[in-house]
Amino acid sequence: MTQHENMTCLDFRRAKLADPYRLSDVAREHGKDCGGCQHFAQRVDREEEQYARALAVPLPEGLNDRLVLAVRGQRRTAWQAWAMAASFVAAVGIGFSAWQITRPTLSGAPQLVSYGAPMAAIHHVLDEPEALRASEEIPVEEFQAVLAGFGARMMAPVGKVVLLKPCPGPEGQKGWHIVIDGPQGRVTLLLFPSDQVRKPMMARMNGMEAITEPGGRGYYAVVATNANAAEYFTRMLRDNIRWQI
């Protein structure tokens, strides 16, 4: 009995599926002699070509140049350090001015505004229209993990999560873009780490309503195409999620 006769078809197929292009000599011998496995191997090879084509997504234009610039940016000269310090002072100044505009009032109800976080939330949703067409069912554990990372805990379900992805916030910070099928329809929930939202605020634009409230490690924004859905969902978030663990 030759060595390759010890290899069964099941062994061959396991090996082929685990690493299609690195079969052992014994497996290759088996593949030559067994018609079924030969056919199987040809099918797998064809599929591999399809996988490789599918994975080769187009590269963004100028990627290399941006990467090189990012790396070069790590080496700062003295004047660059001064420029950074000046930018920091300017940012603190702008931040203080923004806080003066959005600081809390005595009222607890969302204040209608035409600037700031709720408007940014509407723009965020309008900029990513494909997000509202998501149809995946995201496991609730993933949503809970994201909430936990944001400093919040889900106490009761809030709906079916159909999209959950990291997204840059209005200050460039890393946040989360979540789309949920709630009791009153589809809503977008944005979670952003920031201290810019100190009280509930609301904005309306292009048929959308956004409500932002402080919560977790920053604030959350609820955006919906009708006022009822946004307000209902925000109330549900207050009831079903503990925003400070």
Add this chain to the structure above:
Amino acid sequence: MILAFKQRHFERVVRAYSADMYRFAYWLCRDRFVAEDLVQEACVRAWSAWDKLRDKDNPKPWLLTILRNEHARIYERKQFDYADEPPEELEIAAEHSPIELHDLEDTIGRLPLSLREPFLLQVLGGFACSEIAQMLDTTEGAVMVRLTRARQALRAELGATTGRKVKSS
């Protein structure tokens, strides 16, 4: 002078592997903006640790490991389930017509991360199971099981998609 030489070398490495890094990042997060951000972060980290890399002739596994860690940082509080039981049912599936590329992309994107990661490292990165095992800090056997499962899942899903299309036409 030495720094300039070192930086030129690193920039050549970045240009050589940026495509693999970007595609790996994209298929991990499925978002082109986040993917570019991840690659950029990984390159910056790699540059600051460049002196520590021993095998400068083969930096690809090291770069992809840094990238993978950057991606994991986003999900740092998430735990993934790994199922390493031996695979079964390896019969030849029914022959199906070539499927459209976007169906395939969706199907790959839906693979759980525990299967997708080794699959990407093998198909995009060209790594052997032993190398992937090292990068994922697991055993070669576990990687083989995950790769087999990944391909089984893809074949099953693709077979089902094609079946649905044939039925509806």
